[in-house]
Amino acid sequence: MKRAFDEMPIDADAEERAWAVVREAYRRREPVAPGSPIRPVFVLAAAAVAAVAAAGLSAPGRAVVNAVRKSIGIEGAQPALFKLPAPGRLLVSGAGGTWVVAADGSTRRLGAYSQASWSPHALFVVASTGNELATIEPATGRVHWQLARPAIGFPRWGGTRADTRIAYLTTDRLHVVAGDGTGDRRLRPSARVAPAWRPGTSRHVLAYVDIRGRLTIMNADRGVATRLSRPYRGVRDIAWSADGRTIALAARDEVVLFDLATGAAHVVRVGGVRVLAFAADGRLALMRGNGVLLVTRGHVRSLFSGPSTLAGLAWSPNGRWLLSSLPAADQWVFVQTRGGHRILAVSHIRRQFGSEPSLDGWAPEA
Amino acid sequence: MVAERRERALVRDAQGGSAEAFEQLFRSHWARAYRAALLVVGDSAAAEDIAQESFLAAVRALDRFDRRRPFGPWLHRIVVNRAIDWARARALRRENFGDGGPEPAAREREPSEHADELALGLAHLHPEQRAVIVLRYLLEYTPGEIARMLDLPRGTVNSRLRRGLDRLQEAVEGERT
Numbered sequence: 001m002k003r004a005f006d007e008m009p010i011d012a013d014a015e016e017r018a019w020a021v022v023r024e025a026y027r028r029r030e031p032v033a034p035g036s037p038i039r040p041v042f043v044l045a046a047a048a049v050a051a052v053a054a055a056g057l058s059a060p061g062r063a064v065v066n067a068v069r070k071s072i073g074i075e076g077a078q079p080a081l082f083k084l085p086a087p088g089r090l091l092v093s094g095a096g097g098t099w100v101v102a103a104d105g106s107t108r109r110l111g112a113y114s115q116a117s118w119s120p121h122a123l124f125v126v127a128s129t130g131n132e133l134a135t136i137e138p139a140t141g142r143v144h145w146q147l148a149r150p151a152i153g154f155p156r157w158g159g160t161r162a163d164t165r166i167a168y169l170t171t172d173r174l175h176v177v178a179g180d181g182t183g184d185r186r187l188r189p190s191a192r193v194a195p196a197w198r199p200g201t202s203r204h205v206l207a208y209v210d211i212r213g214r215l216t217i218m219n220a221d222r223g224v225a226t227r228l229s230r231p232y233r234g235v236r237d238i239a240w241s242a243d244g245r246t247i248a249l250a251a252r253d254e255v256v257l258f259d260l261a262t263g264a265a266h267v268v269r270v271g272g273v274r275v276l277a278f279a280a281d282g283r284l285a286l287m288r289g290n291g292v293l294l295v296t297r298g299h300v301r302s303l304f305s306g307p308s309t310l311a312g313l314a315w316s317p318n319g320r321w322l323l324s325s326l327p328a329a330d331q332w333v334f335v336q337t338r339g340g341h342r343i344l345a346v347s348h349i350r351r352q353f354g355s356e357p358s359l360d361g362w363a364p365e366a
Numbered sequence: 367m368v369a370e371r372r373e374r375a376l377v378r379d380a381q382g383g384s385a386e387a388f389e390q391l392f393r394s395h396w397a398r399a400y401r402a403a404l405l406v407v408g409d410s411a412a413a414e415d416i417a418q419e420s421f422l423a424a425v426r427a428l429d430r431f432d433r434r435r436p437f438g439p440w441l442h443r444i445v446v447n448r449a450i451d452w453a454r455a456r457a458l459r460r461e462n463f464g465d466g467g468p469e470p471a472a473r474e475r476e477p478s479e480h481a482d483e484l485a486l487g488l489a490h491l492h493p494e495q496r497a498v499i500v501l502r503y504l505l506e507y508t509p510g511e512i513a514r515m516l517d518l519p520r521g522t523v524n525s526r527l528r529r530g531l532d533r534l535q536e537a538v539e540g541e542r543t
Contacts, residue, residue: 008401008485011410015396018418019389025425026380026388234411252411272411289415308422309415328419 017272021290077331077345081105081352084362085334085344086316089138090323091116091125091361096354098127100138103365107352110136111143115360119157119164119179120199122363126166128152133168135181139366145181158197158204165204165220167195174208176220187223188216193235198260200244207247209235215249215258229258229265239276241284248276248284255286255295268300277313277322283337285322287313292324294337304335304343312359325349327356370436377433388428391437392421398438399445402505406449406496408489416452420444442505443515446497450516453493483538490537495530498523 083105084090090101098113110116113127113134124144125136133147133155155168157179164179169190177184191209198205204220213235217227234252241247249256250273257266268286275287284295291305292313308328315322320338325331334344350356373394379387399420404413423444424431431440488496501512509527513520 008404010397010400011414014400014410014414014417015393018396018414018421019392021418022392022421022425023385023389025422026385026428236411272414274411289418309419 017289077347079347081332081346081349084316085336085342086318086321086362088317088362088364089122089366090314090359091118091138091363092353092357093127093360094353094355094357096350096357098125098136098360099353099357100125108138108141110138110141115153115155115358117156118361118363120159120197121161122366124157126155126157126168128155128168133166133177135166135179147177147181147184149175149184153192154194156195156197158199158206160202163204165197165206167197167206167208167220169195176204176206185223187218187220191235193238196238196240196247198240198244198247199242205244207238207240209238209249213251215247215256217247217260227258227260227263229256232256236274237276239278239284241278241282242280243282246278246282248278250274250276250286257284257295266298268295268298270300275313277315279315279319279322279337280317281319283319285313285315287324292322292335303337304333306333311356314359314362316362317364323359323362325356325359330356373437374433377428377431377437381428381431381433388425395438395441396421398505399441402442402500403445403449405485405488405500405504406446406493407453408485412452413449416448417445420448438505439507439511439515442501442507446501446515450493450497453496487534487537491530491533495526495533498526499530499534502527 081101084101084103087103089103092099092101093114093116095114098110098116100108100110110125110127111134113129116125116127118125125138127134127136131148131150131152133149133152135144136142137144149170151171153169155166157164157166159165159179165176166179167174167176169175169192172189174187174190174195175184176187189211191211191213193209195206195208198207205217206220207215207217210216213231213233215229215232215238216225218225229249232249232251235249237250239248245260247258247260249258253271255268255270255273255276257268258264259266270286270288270293272288273286277285279285285303286293286295287310290307290309292303292310293300294303303322306326308326311325311327313322313324320336322335322337324333324335326333330347330350332346332349336342373391376387376391380391396417400413400417403416404410407413407416420441424441488499491499497516498512501507501515502509507515509520509523512518513523516523
């Protein structure tokens with residue numbers, strides 16, 4: 001067993017990436033005299049500065065990062081989420097259940113679900129936990145229907161006001177069920193990547209990643225694949241642009257933007273991206289490690305870098321704010337991306353939601 | 367003994383501001399930290415994050431570190447506890463091990479069959495069982511040391527080892543057949 005451990009392959013690039021960050025953290029630290037207490041403010045500052053220095057930022061990115069340095073975990077973080085910085089309702093889920101956060105900061109717990117997403121017009125929520133899928137009214141918490149299937153994950157709701165579908169994964173399959181809970185169908189084997197409904201169309205067009213890592217676009221009603229990409233290694237996330245013309249795929253070594261009209265694939269050479277999120281105006285946020293990059297018309301720039309690993313992304317409905325989470329610091333970070341470069345950090349997230357929740361979507365007011 | 371003395375000297379120099387000493391500590395511990403995290407979480411990107419964050423935590427706590435203690439166990443404690451937390455959180459979110467094995471890391475060299483079998487077998491265990499097996503048989507700590515690292519009673523460590531090994535054996539035999 002020991003021999004097997006020593007023979008495990010190591011990603012040499014990973015060591016160099018980590019060393020770049022750790023070296024900067026070490027370089028910026030301030031040795032203290034033996035016996036003198038460590039000031040928490042300094043400790044956090046060192047980590048933040050390290051991440052900033054390691055990020056190699058563009059000028060606009062640096063401006064935002066400088067603000068992060070001053071706010072995240074250092075000073076100015078609010079002790080609780082008193083209100084959202086933009087209109088809309090935020091959906092979050094975790095071990096403490098699924099919650100809806102209103103713009104004024106008030107919260108409603110919808111139940112003991114671990115994943116959730118909004119319906120296309122944010123009138124309902126679909127949530128899952130273990131072997132149960134449920135649709136819920138966010139204003140009242142009333143459950144409309146439930147469905148039992150093994151190991152349900154990644155529920156996603158798409159369609160028009162009149163006719164909707166919900167896609168979800170079980171242990172090994174992609175499923176689609178109508179928005180009223182009828183006609184559940186077990187479709188194809190799928191990778192453990194959230195499927196995504198194409199917006200802006202009356203047809204039920206679904207994108208998912210098959211078990212060979214190929215992006216597949218299918219007509220969900222007919223169960224017929226209409227587009228298939230080449231296989232990609234280590235696919236983490238896919239996302240449609242709001243106009244439904246572009247779909248982005250985050251693979252281990254790159255992000256690929258597919259133009260649906262022409263079939264052209266534009267490759268952005270950024271590896272290690274874990275989360276993708278399109279703003280309504282077409283800007284694409286990429287989250288990897290401690291940082292967020294912004295892709296605008298093919299141009300990539302750093303937006304900000306935190307003092308520790310980020311988790312999740314959610315755009316405000318008006319596209320001015322981007323929310324991410326710093327689980328290690330038990331904080332959320334709101335980054336202003338238009339009309340200023342403000343950073344708002346909020347602490348004690350676990351206390352408010354019973355766990356570190358995932359960011360499941362920021363929807364407009366109903 | 368010589369290695370221990372050398373490591374103590376490196377820690378002392380790193381506390382005193384020697385970047386070279388700190389780099390030597392990082393280079394000598396990175397691979398084991400990364401592999402330990404990878405075997406517990408089964409995801410190369412997450413393992414990289416966990417190992418990196420553990421070193422950042424080490425930087426933050428370096429000045430408080432008692433040089434009489436060895437550096438490795440201190441770091442491994444951080445790595446394994448973070449990896450267990452990550453694996454538990456992932457299990458909650460039902461992001462299971464896909465098709466039964468960890469995502470392969472970019473390969474510097476071809477892994478042996480043993481390494482593949484071990485990784486696939488460990489994927490069938492609970493994170494807590496994976497952690498004690500990694501600490502006991504791969505990083506070679508005693509059950510008493512593991513109990514202290516994970517804040518567990520020694521009996522719990524022993525029972526997790528026993529059950530984990532039984533399950534690992536079944537899983538590896540299943541892979542072979």
